[in-house]
Amino acid sequence: MAIKQLQPAGEFPATGLLRRLAGAAYDLFLLIALWMITTFAYLGMHIAAAGEELTQQQAEAGAFVGDVWLSLILLVVTWGFYVVFWTKKGQTLGMQVWRVRVEQLDGRSITVRQATIRFLVAQAAWLCGGLGFFWQLWDNQSRTWQDIASGTRLVTLPKNAYRKD
Numbered sequence: 334m335a336i337k338q339l340q341p342a343g344e345f346p347a348t349g350l351l352r353r354l355a356g357a358a359y360d361l362f363l364l365i366a367l368w369m370i371t372t373f374a375y376l377g378m379h380i381a382a383a384g385e386e387l388t389q390q391q392a393e394a395g396a397f398v399g400d401v402w403l404s405l406i407l408l409v410v411t412w413g414f415y416v417v418f419w420t421k422k423g424q425t426l427g428m429q430v431w432r433v434r435v436e437q438l439d440g441r442s443i444t445v446r447q448a449t450i451r452f453l454v455a456q457a458a459w460l461c462g463g464l465g466f467f468w469q470l471w472d473n474q475s476r477t478w479q480d481i482a483s484g485t486r487l488v489t490l491p492k493n494a495y496r497k498d
Contacts, residue, residue: 336437336441336442336443336444337441337442338440338441338442339422339423339434339436339440339441339442341490341491342440343440345434345488345489345490345491346488346489347469347474347475347476347486347487347488347489348433348475348487348488348489349475349489350466350467350469350470352431352433352489353433353466353469353477353487354466355427355431356425356427356428356430356431356433357427358427359426359427359430359431360414360425360426360427360428361427363414363425363426363427364411364414367410367411367414368407368410368411371406371407371410372403372407375402375403375406376388376392376397411452412449412452415448415451415452416445416448416449416452419435419442419443419448419451420442420443420444420445420448421442422442423435423436423442423443432489432490432491432492433487433488433489433490434487434488434490435451435485435486435487436485436486436488437484437485437486438484438485438486443483443485447483447484447485448483450479450482450483451479451480451482451483451485452479454478454479454482454483455477455478455479457478458477458478458479464478465477465478465479466478474486
């Protein structure tokens with residue numbers, strides 16, 4: 334995707350921790366729905382390949398719990414969710430609701446590489462008990478680990494940012 338100047342343009346304040354977490358919580362609900370659809374499709378393909386009876390027996394035996402292929406597929410779907418939204422518009426749906434945008438330091442849209450780094454480092458930030466997110470409380474620019482690693486930032490847009498006069 335082409336890098337472009339995001340609109341509205343301008344200098345906006347860094348996004349606070351609570352607003353970040355609220356946007357992430359909103360996106361989690363969307364991701365859960367996407368994971369359910371993906372899992373349904375995965376099991377449907379398994380039924381088509383192995384048959385309904387065998388799939389039912391495997392499910393009852395717990396064969397799909399911790400399924401490596403399903404886990405990898407869900408990880409790729411989650412990565413794709415963020416990369417598409419972040420590189421196209423700078424915002425997931427949850428970020429739009431909370432008027433938060435991810436951008437390069439000059440206000441342009443982020444690259445697929447930057448989005449991938451953000452996504453991977455955010456996983457580490459969560460796995461460390463959220464320390465990577467709380468890092469912004471000590472950083473003088475309110476950056477989290479994923480902001481620092483990817484060379485991006487989260488900004489809060491004004492309430493009238495999308496108003497058309």
